[in-house]
Amino acid sequence: MDARMENHDGATLLEQAAQLDAADPLARYRGLFIGTDTDLSYLDGNSLGRPLKRTPRDISTFIEEGWGGRLIRGWDEEWLDLPQTIGDQLGRAVLGAAEGQTVIADSTTVVLYKLIRAALATVADPARTEIVLDTDNFPTDRYLVEGIAREEGLTLRWIEADPASGVTVEQVRDATGPATAVVLLSHVAYRSGFLADLPGITEVAHSAGALVVWDLCHSAGSVELDLDGAGVDFAAGCTYKYLNGGPGSPAFAYVNRRHLPGLQQPIWGWMGRKDAFEMAAGYEPAPGIRSFLSGTPAIFGMLAMRGTLDLIEEAGMAAIREKSLKLTAYAVQLYEAWLEPAGVELASPRDPELRGSHITLDHPAFRNVTAELWEQDVIPDFRAPHGIRVGLSPLSTSFAELFRGMAAIREQLRR
Amino acid sequence: MDARMENHDGATLLEQAAQLDAADPLARYRGLFIGTDTDLSYLDGNSLGRPLKRTPRDISTFIEEGWGGRLIRGWDEEWLDLPQTIGDQLGRAVLGAAEGQTVIADSTTVVLYKLIRAALATVADPARTEIVLDTDNFPTDRYLVEGIAREEGLTLRWIEADPASGVTVEQVRDATGPATAVVLLSHVAYRSGFLADLPGITEVAHSAGALVVWDLCHSAGSVELDLDGAGVDFAAGCTYKYLNGGPGSPAFAYVNRRHLPGLQQPIWGWMGRKDAFEMAAGYEPAPGIRSFLSGTPAIFGMLAMRGTLDLIEEAGMAAIREKSLKLTAYAVQLYEAWLEPAGVELASPRDPELRGSHITLDHPAFRNVTAELWEQDVIPDFRAPHGIRVGLSPLSTSFAELFRGMAAIREQLRR
Structure with missing residues (x-):
């Protein structure tokens, strides 16, 4: 993929992702989630959030010691x-x-x-x-x-x-x-x-x-x-x-x-x-x-x-919202650079303050595009009739992951 | 405790438990459940069944690979x-x-x-x-x-x-x-x-x-x-x-x-x-x-x-029911030998064919008795106003476990 495209500030969009990640005060939370050390791009935490790495252990311990050990006493306790x-x-x-x-x-x-x-x-x-x-x-x-x-x-x-x-x-x-x-x-x-x-x-x-x-x-x-x-x-x-x-x-x-x-x-x-x-x-x-x-x-x-x-x-909802705003803003920036010229429509507000933590992009090809992306471990959501929903979980999504996912959407659309 | 009491056949009740376990065609299932290799007597599987030993691993694997690996794709798949x-x-x-x-x-x-x-x-x-x-x-x-x-x-x-x-x-x-x-x-x-x-x-x-x-x-x-x-x-x-x-x-x-x-x-x-x-x-x-x-x-x-x-x-419900009938019959036998003489009432049918897989025993002291038993890892259920419910899970309960639990009820009632 060609990520050497210039953005408004002259830095490349890829370098911008790295800068945003480096400056992210919540960056350290990402590593606590399963799968964040792979190349998989998960853009659907707004549909099903990722598990924490501690969750399998927490639940196994509960089954062994809570359910299995305390048994019916657990209800009262x-x-x-x-x-x-x-x-x-x-x-x-x-x-x-x-x-x-x-x-x-x-x-x-x-x-x-x-x-x-x-x-x-x-x-x-x-x-x-x-x-x-x-x-x-x-x-x-x-x-x-x-x-x-x-x-x-x-x-x-x-x-x-x-x-x-x-x-x-x-x-x-x-x-x-x-x-x-x-x-x-x-x-x-x-x-x-x-x-x-x-x-x-x-x-x-x-x-x-x-x-x-x-x-x-x-x-x-x-x-x-x-x-x-x-x-x-x-x-x-x-x-x-x-x-x-x-x-x-x-x-x-x-x-x-x-x-x-x-x-x-x-x-x-x-x-x-x-x-x-x-x-x-x-x-x-x-x-x-x-x-x-x-x-x-x-x-x-x-x-x-x-x-x-x-x-x-620990992190506080104010900091989480702040990162969410930066994530959706960066997603729109990538959209404007790569997808708007390809005829994709932004079916979400342009004003970041009017957005939650996801955006929807519309294109007639997106039902098929989503199926292809899932095969490549790039996972946004599809919403009928022809929307790709890009969901951004402030605690687990990195800007680099978002970059990879949006680049893959662009590539798949070109095919 | 004194388990040397004679039953009708002349064998001791404890020996009878061992014989019943030895003849139990479902006995091998018990070892598949968490906690069955301890002295804990669980008589409440009719309220909350025990976990299988495979369950912690099954669920951890699901969290790592299913939820964490397939993510939203898991719904469709x-x-x-x-x-x-x-x-x-x-x-x-x-x-x-x-x-x-x-x-x-x-x-x-x-x-x-x-x-x-x-x-x-x-x-x-x-x-x-x-x-x-x-x-x-x-x-x-x-x-x-x-x-x-x-x-x-x-x-x-x-x-x-x-x-x-x-x-x-x-x-x-x-x-x-x-x-x-x-x-x-x-x-x-x-x-x-x-x-x-x-x-x-x-x-x-x-x-x-x-x-x-x-x-x-x-x-x-x-x-x-x-x-x-x-x-x-x-x-x-x-x-x-x-x-x-x-x-x-x-x-x-x-x-x-x-x-x-x-x-x-x-x-x-x-x-x-x-x-x-x-x-x-x-x-x-x-x-x-x-x-x-x-x-x-x-x-x-x-x-x-x-x-x-x-x-x-694998086991079939007919075999499960058959073991259940033997378990409740043995529980009633222990009740008749030990608890009926102490003034405990059987608040369940005497006819095994009219019973499910639990019996209830009534005595005014049973609210306190149950609390004490729980401290000793003997776990029946209490049901207001003054019932101890003895629940028997055919796949996980052994006759020896039932013997231990009933003996503990008798002991606790004596105190």
């Missing part, structure tokens, strides 16, 4: 509390949430179902009959709300999102009113990477008397969050992207403490009951956020994310 | 199919279910919620307004159905189960009628270990025009099942007991194929949609049992159970 202790750590490290408002549970889809049903049943004004969401929201969010609307006899009000950016404060202002019960939006759009104005939209929705549920799947661990500060009502997200919990690790739920008293989610289970192990007659919800639990927590799936949460607490 | 491929293996090895009717998903609580809601919405006659269950059903089943009854405006009809045995065919006949929509029962009762007459009850419920949902948590992997043969409508269960999936491993759902066309579960998510990765507008359920999925499957949590399913296929 530690495991029963993990949904809340890890939830609180996530709240503190990532969400801007004081303790007692976050739990790890279920999958994002199930958590969103429980949150929205709980919001409708016990917080929203029953006279309000509309759920507002956008046409480019993540598929599971859209499908889920169609199902809820059907079972609850509600109307969906769709905001037409610009697929290359996302939902604006003005659009939410126009779409909400006295009929709006709940607004469900993604903080970072799964295709464009557009970073919605969470505080602004939350405020506008509240002005209309509506509740807001934020899907944080693509922002948790990559973008600074202050859920308490913004007065967010409810939020959910997954832990297998920037939190490196592993394929299908459980989701998280955030319920603002002002909504906790009397909140009732629909899937009543033993883990959400007061004094679960008394196994008594009649469901009485446990106090606080614990009532959000239903079945037995997935302990395996909670262990891997702890390593990343520790790193995030 | 294998993981997306695992809920169905492992589900089919479970169906074949354990449930008596032909392929295409079983999936691994969520937790038992969430799976039961989806099954019952789906049954009510798309199979049951909407004019039927009652759900039948029993007062000694597992707590999560009871709580869950209270919640569903409340949201759907249904009535619960409670069968008063004898806590030392369980629900009979006659009781179900009396409780069901033209108003019954769904009957929800446990195949093996979580306290008494009573083995319900699954074919008989299913038939009686069907005669009344009702649907049956079986909770198989305490029977899957310990008792022979023929769900297809009995014409069961729906079933669910967990995989962390006799299937050794690990703490909080996901549940399974069985839907008889006659109910699959048109079946609609309430939590519409991307993994249950036709062509999930097209991410298109509008929910259309995937064909068959796949539509039962909602969110991203917990891959981690599915890996450990595969090792046990392989062993079950």
